[in-house]
């Protein structure tokens with residue numbers, strides 16, 4: 001029979017499906033399509049970036065197969081991220097554009113964008129970073145790339161600059177910060193769209209876009225005219241920032257860009273000498289906002305001098321100290337973003353199939 005799989009193969013499939021379903025809180029049916037089994041060899045093609053878990057998953061699979069006397073050969077993990085649908089036409093070679101936004105300025109949106117970009121890369125995705133913050137393009141400084149100017153190989157497209165393995169570009173090359181205050185939404189979005197479409201990006205799973213802070217005309221036009229797959233909102237826990245972040249969520253809802261969730265930055269300060277914890281910017285503001293809006297809390301980062309020192313000196317934490325617990329927190333946020341975008345795609349499919 002055409003669909004009759006051999007018994008040992010079926011056993012391997014059942015065992016691995018069960019483990020993956022538990023690990024990612026999905027159904028066995030959902031994870032079943034990730035598996036290709038040939039004889040005793042297994043290829044696991046994950047639809048989101050979860051590189052940090054590959055080793056532990058393999059160990060769990062091998063332990064379970066020993067216990068159940070199931071013979072296993074090679075286990076290979078791959079990352080195969082799908083493109084999500086957008087209203088505006090997509091940029092060639094870029095599967096997903098994820099906007100990182102904040103209602104209020106200075107909450108750590110650029111710092112988060114940079115570290116999330118590296119964390120997604122460390123999780124196994126192909127990632128680029130676009131600095132769209134016309135008011136204060138800080139990405140070149142954070143990537144240690146202040147000297148570079150846009151170059152072109154063919155006088156038509158711009159070559160993005162490379163920084164510690166990441167490709168990036170900045171609107172700051174084209175919009176002098178001192179002029180930004182007089183820019184209107186259509187002007188900013190035109191400049192950004194040109195930069196986006198005329199940059200010679202390599203194949204990317206994700207392009208992270210560091211948006212300008214705020215929820216005004218410029219942000220609304222950018223969110224509408226750029227083919228954004230989804231947005232992530234960064235906030236600090238204090239009331240003022242949370243109120244503005246809430247406006248940010250409403251803005252993306254208005255233009256039907258799904259909000260993947262919230263990252264609460266500067267959640268608390270832990271004294272490195274005595275370990276005392278202080279909620280300098282109030283407590284749980286982001287947590288409550290996420291609950292109120294029924295969006296996931298993707299992660300919480302403390303106020304920590306290492307984050308500032310590394311980012312401000314052009315070697316972000318993920319690059320300089322990838323094993324640091326704070327880097328691991330960024331890794332978990334990156335995994336949550338990637339997985340949430342995948343889950344959004346599943347619910348889109350369900351809607352289309354109704």
Ligand SMILES: Nc1ncnc2c1ncn2[C@@H]1O[C@H](COP(=O)(O)OP(=O)(O)OP(=O)(O)O)[C@@H](O)[C@H]1O
Nearest residue numbers: 105106107108109110111136213302303304307308
């Ligand atoms: N978790 C953190 N711990 C310590 N310092 C942080 C943290 N997050 C950000 N910072 C620091 O706070 C400052 C502001 O951060 P950043 O520039 O990322 O904010 P922003 O929201 O992008 O600002 P803007 O509104 O200007 O775009 C930077 O000096 C950065 O290094």
